[in-house]
Amino acid sequence: MTTNAPKPAPRTATLDDIPALTTLWQETGLYRPYNPPEWDVRFALESKEATLFVWEDNSDNIIGSVMAGHDGHRGWVYYMAVTPSLQKSGLGRRLMEVGENWLRDQGVWRMQLMVRADNHAMQDFYRHLGYRACDVTVMQKDINTPPADR
Numbered sequence: 001m002t003t004n005a006p007k008p009a010p011r012t013a014t015l016d017d018i019p020a021l022t023t024l025w026q027e028t029g030l031y032r033p034y035n036p037p038e039w040d041v042r043f044a045l046e047s048k049e050a051t052l053f054v055w056e057d058n059s060d061n062i063i064g065s066v067m068a069g070h071d072g073h074r075g076w077v078y079y080m081a082v083t084p085s086l087q088k089s090g091l092g093r094r095l096m097e098v099g100e101n102w103l104r105d106q107g108v109w110r111m112q113l114m115v116r117a118d119n120h121a122m123q124d125f126y127r128h129l130g131y132r133a134c135d136v137t138v139m140q141k142d143i144n145t146p147p148a149d150r
């Protein structure tokens, strides 16, 4: 919960942001206990193909995040989050633009993202920003021990 105004622009995250990011992702429903934030943050920040932006308020509280990366073909965003008290004030749109701009600079021309099938509010949000639903089935397979179990 914050009442401070947002800073003018986001910055690239650092490993020191992990506790605050964990709180943000918990309060926005993105946290999954089997998917430790520290592993995802480290993986993104150590990769040339990915990055993680955080938005702070004037008191240095983290109020938003977006992870962007590409797989050599498509650009993806993860961890799109704005702290509940500041949602619907334009930060989410600007965070998506920051992620899209970073990916465009990497040579990406088409974005993809995953939204849970029952998360209609987020599907509406992304549609509003110009995204379209695709008739595909996302499939998964674990090829290593999950980080939480190592």
Ligand SMILES: CC(C)(COP(=O)(O)OP(=O)(O)OC[C@H]1O[C@@H](n2cnc3c(N)ncnc32)[C@H](O)[C@@H]1OP(=O)(O)O)[C@@H](O)C(=O)NCCC(=O)NCCS
Pocket: 028, 029, 030, 079, 080, 081, 082, 083, 086, 087, 088, 089, 090, 091, 092, 093, 094, 114, 115, 116, 121, 122, 124, 125, 128, 129
């Ligand atoms: C998704 C999220 C980051 C959006 O952040 P936000 O700061 O509220 O978004 P904005 O205020 O910038 O909204 C951008 C535009 O989308 C519209 N919008 C916002 N939420 C919407 C919704 N649920 N349905 C339709 N449109 C929506 C806004 O009206 C705004 O329109 P405009 O720019 O044309 O005036 C925020 O809702 C959130 O953190 N959700 C929880 C985490 C989550 O589920 N993330 C996505 C995982 S797939």
